[in-house]
Amino acid sequence: MKDQIVFFNGDYLEKEAVKISPEDRGFLFGDGVYEVIKTYQGKMFEFDAHLSRLERSLNGLEIQFEELDNLKSICHRLSCENKLDNQDAAIYIEITRGAARRTHCFPGKPVAPAIYMMINPCPSTKKEQGKGVKIIFRPDIRWARCDIKSVALVANVLATQKAVENDAAETVFIRDGAVTEGASSNFFAVFDDVLYTHPESHYILSGITRKVVLELCYEIGVRVKQYPILSSRLDTADEMMVVSTTKEIIPVIQYDDKKVGDGTPGPVARELQQAFDRATAKL
Numbered sequence: 614m615k616d617q618i619v620f621f622n623g624d625y626l627e628k629e630a631v632k633i634s635p636e637d638r639g640f641l642f643g644d645g646v647y648e649v650i651k652t653y654q655g656k657m658f659e660f661d662a663h664l665s666r667l668e669r670s671l672n673g674l675e676i677q678f679e680e681l682d683n684l685k686s687i688c689h690r691l692s693c694e695n696k697l698d699n700q701d702a703a704i705y706i707e708i709t710r711g712a713a714r715r716t717h718c719f720p721g722k723p724v725a726p727a728i729y730m731m732i733n734p735c736p737s738t739k740k741e742q743g744k745g746v747k748i749i750f751r752p753d754i755r756w757a758r759c760d761i762k763s764v765a766l767v768a769n770v771l772a773t774q775k776a777v778e779n780d781a782a783e784t785v786f787i788r789d790g791a792v793t794e795g796a797s798s799n800f801f802a803v804f805d806d807v808l809y810t811h812p813e814s815h816y817i818l819s820g821i822t823r824k825v826v827l828e829l830c831y832e833i834g835v836r837v838k839q840y841p842i843l844s845s846r847l848d849t850a851d852e853m854m855v856v857s858t859t860k861e862i863i864p865v866i867q868y869d870d871k872k873v874g875d876g877t878p879g880p881v882a883r884e885l886q887q888a889f890d891r892a893t894a895k896l
C-alpha cells in the first residue's frame with residue numbers, strides 16, 4: 614500500500630519511517646504477541662473478543678502493557694487515515710517486550726513494550742468459500758502454548774510453505790493422533806450431522822472466528838462437540854472447514870490426495886457462511 618500510515622510507539626507515521634531497534638526483543642527472540650482484527654466497511658468485528666485475547670496473550674508472556682484502552686481509537690484513526698473505512702480491511706497489532714541488551718531473561722531494568730499497528734485491505738475469500746480448498750495434514754511441531762498468540766511463528770511459517778508447495782490453502786496440524794488446528798486457522802469437521810472441533814486448550818489458539826462459529830451453530834441449530842478429532846477418523850468426515858478472521862469459513866473439499874465427502878462444499882459450511890455474512894452485515 615502506497616503512503617501507508619502506521620502507528621509505532623505513540624506516533625502515526627509513514628511505514629517507511631518506522632525504525633525498530635535491533636535490540637527489540639520481538640526481533641531477537643520472537644518475544645511478543647499480536648492480534649489481527651477484521652473491519653467490514655470500516656466497522657470492527659468482535660473487537661472486544663480480540664482485545665481480551667490480546668490481554669491474555671500479554672499475561673501469558675508476562676508483558677506489562679498499560680495502554681490497551683487506547684487501542685480502539687488507534688484502530689479507528691488508522692482506518693480513516695488510510696482511507697480504508699469504506700472497504701474490508703485487516704488491522705494488525707503487535708506488542709513486544711521492548712528493546713534491551715540481549716539476554717534471555719527479562720530486562721533487568723523495566724523497559725517500555727514496543728507497539729506497532731497497521732491496517733491493510735483484506736481480500737475477499739468468497740471464491741474459496743464458493744469452490745472449497747485443498748488442505749494438507751502435518752505433525753504439530755509447535756510449542757505447547759499455542760493458546761498464546763505469539764509472534765514466534767516459525768513452525769507455522771514452515772507449515773504454510775509446505776501447503777504452498779503442495780497447492781493447498783492450509784496445513785492442518787496433528788498432535789498425538791488428534792487434529793489440533795491449522796497453521797493460521799481453526800479446524801472443524803462434520804461427522805453424521807455433528808460439527809466437531811478441538812476443545813480449548815494450550816494446544817490451540819482460541820480463535821475468535823471459532824467462537825463465532827460455535828455461537829452461529831447454536832443459532833442455526835447445528836449440533837456441536839468440542840472433542841479432539843482423531844486423525845484415524847478423517848476419511849469418514851462428511852465435511853471439513855478451516856476458519857479465521859481473514860479467511861472466514863472456508864470449506865475443505867480435499868485433503869492430501871483424498872476427497873472430503875463428495876468433493877464439493879458441504880451444507881453445514883454453506884449455512885454457517887451465510888449466517889456469518891448476516892452477522893457481519895449487521896455491524
Ligand SMILES: Cc1ncc(COP(=O)(O)O)c(C=O)c1O
Binds near residue numbers: 794798817822
Ligand atoms: C494458529 C492459529 N489458529 C487459529 C487462528 C484463527 O483465529 P481467529 O479466528 O481469531 O483469526 C489463527 C489466526 O491467525 C491462527 O494463527
